[in-house]
Amino acid sequence: MNDLTQFSAGLSVLEISYIIASVLFILGLKMLSHPLTARRGNFLAAAGMVLAIVATLLLHKQDGNPIGNIGWILAAMAIGTAIGWVIARRVKMTAMPQLVSFFNGMGGAAAALISLMEFPHVNQELMMKSGMANGHVLAILLGLVIGSVSWAGSMIAFGKLDGRIGDLRVKAMKYVNLTILAAIIGFVVYIMTRDVAASAELTHLAVILFIVSVVYGVLFVMPIGGADMPVVISLLNSFTGVAAAMGGFLYSNQAMLTGCILVGSAGTILTILMCRAMNRSLLNVIIGVFGGGGATAVAGAGGTIKEVSVTDAAVLLSYSKKVVIVPGYGLAVAQAQHICHELDKLLEEKGVEVRYAIHPVAGRMPGHMNVLLAEADVPYEQLVESDEVNPDLPNTDVIIVIGANDVVNPAAEDDPSSPIFGMPIVRAREAKNIIVMKRGMGKGYAAIENMLFFNDKTRMLFGDAKSTLQALVNEVKAL
């Protein structure tokens, strides 16, 4: 499959195109990691992709044959482009995490399909030399397993984030999952140790492996709760990277390899960073059952909840010097980011300094909140990370917590038995006054009680974030 043996101008141009594409991917990813260059970085990576695709279509040769079925390929690409473009343009910003998950699943599926199709065609020479136990078969099977798991897992993650699928939490799940995982590994070994003349004889086994992997992908994501979803998406993202890299191995295709390995490793480190921000270990996310059993310690320690009227809240805010807003997913769900920005503009006009404290895992993915607030035109400088805002909180007159819960829960600092103990939080309780906007007394995703709500300085404002904020804006205007 990798016939670089004889030199030809076309092949050299193809390889040079791949090198350029790889460099563009690396530069693109690098630039994506800085706010000012991010958009150009995305553009560069896309340019690299176009270059790699066009070069492959025109110049790729396998055993001396150029790419055939060009008409069909172009038709397929046209369909994919049309669908992808429309979905990507239309979907709401709050639905971003599931969208990323969806597109990720498509990549995983493509990788699995490639493996499925290449399986019967393992190089005859290799088969003669070492039977099924050769590198190509390994790459194909790994691509098949990881790609299918990524596809099935991403689809489930998509369904969960979209609210179509609930969690399935049974204690036995983790043993079932580990058993299936062991079975998959055993099966890969089984296939590779078969003594056959051609891999095509074992195609049915590859199909079974594909099916089992899909089942595993589904079961793997099913028990994972909402708060851990970003971690899972990020993990599946790196899975797809690895699965696609297997294709790169198979075709000795450098552009596929560099691009995908980069994504695989970057995705893995991003996953670990996210876990760290939530004080969870990756293993816990994968096999543990989150929340559920955690709500023990604080239950009795309650206290009284004090409510505040919208008018009082408006007065309090208007006469403050420094206000910090802590937005959470509740704000996003209520689509309240625009009205929230209206409130902060009104307050700024009155000379109040307003900032947004963004917890690393606020929203459904790290950075999700920033995207949502940016959509509402909140200036970049007003967004501060929690580490930065914490030292200044004792001088803050009012902190408004909107639809956030776990990220301000003092249990993370006080209660060693809490499942979120050790997670960095926004130390809301240090502010002079605390206003918490919530729909009701429900618990956060970690399903644990939040002592902040019972704090003496805390006043609750119950109701839908959007209508409450609207009422608040009206009151502030009327003052």
Next chain:
Amino acid sequence: MEGILEFFMANRGTIYMVILSIFLGIEMISHVPAILHTPLMSGANAIHGVVIIGAIIVMGHAETAGAMILGFLAVVLGTLNVVGGFVVTDRMLEMFKKKK
């Protein structure tokens, strides 16, 4: 086993590259501000859409009707990944850019 070792020997250069790419990836992501995590994940998601090249190769050499159908599907899905990924990333970043 021997086959696998041979594969490693034959692909030494590739394996070096893979290892260096892994470090490069880790190095790059470690310095990213949290606010860019979502666009970055999305951008990375688009980049692994390069799997479409594999889909094109497979489709380009498909002979049976079954292979044609699967290949067609693989190209469609790969394109979805690439186009959707880049467009969505651009849409997110566009919002950051509107104001200085």
